[in-house]
Amino acid sequence: MTAAVSLQRVSRHFGAVKALDEVDLDVGEGEFFAMLGPSGSGKTTCLRLIAGFEQPTTGGIRIFDEAVEGVPPYRRNVNTVFQDYALFPHMDVRENVEFSMMLKKVDKTARAREAEAALEMVKLGGYGDRRPGQLSGGQRQRVALARAIVNKPKVLLLDEPLGALDLKLREQMQDELKALQKTLGITFIFVTHDQGEALSMADRVAVFNLGRLMQVGTPEEIYRKPNSRFVADFVGSSNVLPPAFVHNIVGERRWASLRPEAIHVIRAGAGLSTMSGRVVSRSYLGATTRLGIMLKGITLNAVVPSAEDAPVEGETVTIGFAREALHLMEAEE
Amino acid sequence: MRPDTPRAPWGLKLAAGAGLFFLLAPIALIFLYAFSSEERTYQWPPPGLTLKWFEVTWNRPDVWQALTLSVQVAAISTAIALVLGTLCAAAVSGSRFFGRETISLLVILPIALPGIITGISLRSAFNLLDIPFSFWTIVLGHATFCIVVVYNNAVARFRRTSGSMIEAAMDLGADKFQTFRYIILPNLGTALLAGGMLAFALSFDEVIVTTFTAGQQQTLPIWMLEELVRPRQRPVTNVVAMVVVVVTLVPILLAFYLSRGGEQSVAGMGK
Numbered sequence: 001m002t003a004a005v006s007l008q009r010v011s012r013h014f015g016a017v018k019a020l021d022e023v024d025l026d027v028g029e030g031e032f033f034a035m036l037g038p039s040g041s042g043k044t045t046c047l048r049l050i051a052g053f054e055q056p057t058t059g060g061i062r063i064f065d066e067a068v069e070g071v072p073p074y075r076r077n078v079n080t081v082f083q084d085y086a087l088f089p090h091m092d093v094r095e096n097v098e099f100s101m102m103l104k105k106v107d108k109t110a111r112a113r114e115a116e117a118a119l120e121m122v123k124l125g126g127y128g129d130r131r132p133g134q135l136s137g138g139q140r141q142r143v144a145l146a147r148a149i150v151n152k153p154k155v156l157l158l159d160e161p162l163g164a165l166d167l168k169l170r171e172q173m174q175d176e177l178k179a180l181q182k183t184l185g186i187t188f189i190f191v192t193h194d195q196g197e198a199l200s201m202a203d204r205v206a207v208f209n210l211g212r213l214m215q216v217g218t219p220e221e222i223y224r225k226p227n228s229r230f231v232a233d234f235v236g237s238s239n240v241l242p243p244a245f246v247h248n249i250v251g252e253r254r255w256a257s258l259r260p261e262a263i264h265v266i267r268a269g270a271g272l273s274t275m276s277g278r279v280v281s282r283s284y285l286g287a288t289t290r291l292g293i294m295l296k297g298i299t300l301n302a303v304v305p306s307a308e309d310a311p312v313e314g315e316t317v318t319i320g321f322a323r324e325a326l327h328l329m330e331a332e333e
Numbered sequence: 334m335r336p337d338t339p340r341a342p343w344g345l346k347l348a349a350g351a352g353l354f355f356l357l358a359p360i361a362l363i364f365l366y367a368f369s370s371e372e373r374t375y376q377w378p379p380p381g382l383t384l385k386w387f388e389v390t391w392n393r394p395d396v397w398q399a400l401t402l403s404v405q406v407a408a409i410s411t412a413i414a415l416v417l418g419t420l421c422a423a424a425v426s427g428s429r430f431f432g433r434e435t436i437s438l439l440v441i442l443p444i445a446l447p448g449i450i451t452g453i454s455l456r457s458a459f460n461l462l463d464i465p466f467s468f469w470t471i472v473l474g475h476a477t478f479c480i481v482v483v484y485n486n487a488v489a490r491f492r493r494t495s496g497s498m499i500e501a502a503m504d505l506g507a508d509k510f511q512t513f514r515y516i517i518l519p520n521l522g523t524a525l526l527a528g529g530m531l532a533f534a535l536s537f538d539e540v541i542v543t544t545f546t547a548g549q550q551q552t553l554p555i556w557m558l559e560e561l562v563r564p565r566q567r568p569v570t571n572v573v574a575m576v577v578v579v580v581t582l583v584p585i586l587l588a589f590y591l592s593r594g595g596e597q598s599v600a601g602m603g604k
Contacts, residue, residue, distance in 0.1 A: 053500055073503040086501035090519045099515070100505040151505065 010059035037208030094128035262325035399556035410475035418483030452545030466548030474546035479532035486528030
């Protein structure tokens with residue numbers, strides 16, 4: 001498989017600030033790829049480098065095995081859906097979608113046909129005569145999508161595509177984006193700070209922090225086997241165990257992560273015993289209840305099924321977990 | 334208007350009426366005396382009404398001279414202001430650089446300063462540089478404050494034109510020229526039209542800066558000032574004043590309407 005986008009030791013510095021630092025990354029053809037990280041982590045800079053709005057300070061970027069150094073955005077076969085949609089307010093929806101074809105001097109009937117097809121694809125058929133100002137946030141985003149895909153780019157970049165939408169609309173758009181990507185069969189790269197969004201939508205996820213690429217992997221790898229305390233902490237709500245604690249269990253002084261749902265909570269007196277602790281917090285999450293259990297000086301998060309007789313605060317409980325659930329991370333200070 | 338808005342009390346209505354009367358009555362008087370049959374004094378009430386001053390005005394070459402000069406000066410200083418004001422606004426809103434805020438303040442300064450300061454400083458500058466007073470010195474003087482008007486309008490519009498819109502255009506295949514032609518200019522268009530009209534109107538009735546920067550030429554407002562001191566054919570001034578009011582009212586109303594309409598269509602783009 002050729003890489004759709006390939007970054008080789010790419011850095012982008014703004015003065016003393018290293019927005020992106022020595023990043024190596026390959027995104028495969030036809031992949032739905034997420035770049036995840038908190039604000040200021042470099043994920044958006046990475047996207048802008050691929051789009052061509054920024055140039056790397058050092059390193060090289062290749063798009064379908066073609067070096068793109070110095071190639072301006074308007075000559076890259078890559079299109080972007082902007083976070084604020086960036087629709088042109090003085091044009092109606094059709095003119096917005098036709099813009100790229102108008103520049104390429106495609107004839108008018110072909111233009112109108114393609115634009116309508118793209119609008120159909122985002123379920124906005126018949127909206128061509130409206131002005132962007134007359135549309136809702138969700139509809140504007142669909143126009144931005146139609147405008148970007150009408151060009152048939154090889155790679156579609158999406159900057160926080162669901163950020164400005166409300167919760168219900170966001171869930172619906174997640175499914176639609178996935179379906180759209182399957183239909184088009186092109187590479188989607190999207191930037192998000194929402195780990196739930198990244199895990200549920202993407203084929204692979206790249207986690208960024210402070211300009212560095214921390215880990216790349218499938219959602220499952222990222223979730224189950226985080227390689228660092230940052231990833232374990234940022235993706236979900238894993239327990240991060242200090243070396244002293246891990247040493248007691250496996251005899252190795254290493255940091256480790258342990259998923260809350262991997263911990264079995266056993267009521268005291270049930271006979272089986274591995275470790276005992278005291279419940280110090282309890283939050284009801286619906287189907288499950290999250291317990292904070294204090295033992296050996298740290299607090300572990302555990303998730304148990306919600307039930308009438310779930311342990312309460314102050315209660316002493318015994319916990320146990322399978323050895324495989326304990327994931328040792330790469331050495332870190 | 335909301336239906337539950339309480340009706341204004343009669344005292345407030347009276348005050349509003351008195352305010353409007355105070356503002357508009359003198360203008361109405363100017364209009365009235367354009368038809369007066371008495372040519373030496375503004376006696377009240379006018380002894381009789383006549384239309385002959387319109388004919389007299391039409392046939393006076395000095396009126397036409399002053400009017401032509403004023404239109405030329407206004408047109409050229411507006412043109413200069415449109416180019417320089419827009420470029421300045423583009424620089425200030427399009428990038429961050431050292432001294433950006435200072436430049437923004439310095440551009441606005443000519444309209445914040447009293448006209449007499451601008452006038453005096455320009456006059457002494459022209460003297461120092463040995464530039465003879467001419468048509469072009471008037472244009473230069475007017476351009477100083479016309480730039481401000483255009484700049485203010487353009488800067489406000491630039492602020493509402495999101496930077497990502499320009500990136501979006503480039504992303505969709507537009508080079509720099511096409512981005513300017515299809516995205517920036519149409520978005521700026523109404524703001525420039527409004528700014529230009531306002532600048533034209535400002536230049537057209539300017540007196541103070543003109544007195545300091547003009548040589549022997551008389552722009553229309555200066556001509557009117559001189560004319561008022563003369564004893565004969567006084568209503569001619571009133572006729573000219575009336576025509577000026579009517580002619581300048583149209584672009585000002587249009588500018589007001591355009592800049593308001595533009596605000597609505599672009600403001601609707603917010604999230």
